[in-house]
Amino acid sequence: MTLAARERRLGWGLVAPALLWTLAFFVLPFVAMLALSFARMEGREVVAGFDPGNYIRFFTDWTLFKALVTSLEITAVVTVVSLILAYPLAAIIAFRVPQRWQRLALLLAVLPFWTSYVVRSYSWLLVLGQNGVVNKTLLWAGLIAEPLEIAATRTATIIGFVHFFVMLLTLTIYANLIQLSPNYARAAQDLGAGRIATFIHVILPLTLPGVVTGAFLTFVLCIGDYITPQILGGNNELTLPQLIMLQLGRSGNFPLASALSVILMAVVTLAYAASARWLRLDRL
């Protein structure tokens, strides 16, 4: 056997276990789920077949379709608000905080990241609840007469999400800003641009790939999350992941849950296609 052939055989041998694992536990399950999404429920029995009924039902039944609309609305607000809050914080850490303190400042900015995800949403319940810190403080200060109803609303879900994604985006945007050579800003200012003009025309465009990457990540994680809306959002409206879990739990309707999951994945794929031009997933 030649050396090259021997090397190649070794290469296949090394890559095979990971490939087989991914095929068996990622690709195959997805195919099984796709097939199941075309099945039908008769009573409590799943009947296999090729029936697009679940998809037709989703697009014609407003109570189902509304979950997608709710999810998209929440995700859009969360992405925009998180970006607006995180960008200045990342810029302050990158440009105003002395170099030797930057790593510490960043580490502190993402420290609550390390609380358990479930517990983090629960903590917001303590802050926003009827007897929570915010209401007790406002009542005590005499600013309100009745406790505000924030918990169990969409606002609470959005606050919980924004908290998480501000941390994530501060990290990704900081990583982008710190790679910029200070010469760009210097050159712009030498050419007569003011601080604001420098930012809008030089710094912002240069960090756009990082911003889009962070926004895409926020979109994907936010629209697929079940925990935050389930703990903070109350029962008035459902997001798509909540609807999926409801199908699994209460009615055991696996075909419909599968179809909803395929739709969720299609939405994420569309978002990917829309932002692919600017995405730099390899630079995360």
Add this chain to the structure above:
Amino acid sequence: MRALTWAYMAALYAFIFLPVAVLVTFSFQDGRLPVPPLQGVSLRWYETVLSDRNLMAALGNSLLVAVVSSTAALFLGFLAAHALARVRLPGSVLMRGLLIAPMTVSYLIIALGLLTVFNQTGIRLSLWTAGIGHVVINLPLCFAITYAAMGDQQRSAERAARDLGASDWQVLAHVSAPMLAPALAAAFFLSVTFSWDEFIIAFLLTRFDVTLPVEIWSMLRSGLSPATNAIGSLVFLVSVSLVIALELTIFRRAR
């Protein structure tokens, strides 16, 4: 302008730390509800939590699943990264894409897909099935981190070892892996923290023995309680210690 900058920074740090501060503060509540006013400082909720057999079993399960699944993910990911970085194979771009793909899919969908397959093949749900799910989400991470860390410098060392008569496995175990130690450790600990905190896969793919996030989830159903604060604070303490230890050892050396 300067004052405004620092005020903004302070406001955002306050926002970021508010829930954690409230969580930890009211874990010491000497009363039945973890909301103001603070009625006194007590450690009794920590006692409750630490003597709760279900909770401690879940904690052990979580650690077990995290360590075993991360080890498996790292092993698979490292071998694949080594092969794709060193040997020219047909279709390598496609294989890289396939190995990374699970990263872009929601955990909920991965969990539901696996649940479908396990149901159809009659595999019983257990900590093992949750572990399988955790390997699926952590394998891309381990692969990407180790793949990115493989440079030409290692290639020369590997070639030298081979010229001196080392077998393929000896090269892997005694040259490649030690040279990549910081990246391997980073991938492993990142996987452990992801797996240890993962909820939806563990929720859908376990039955009788559950992991800690699932157990905490069922605690939430009985409403607000300082006991939840206490276990949350303990988890936070463990994670932060891990992060600080990593920061002081591996990442400091890597720089």
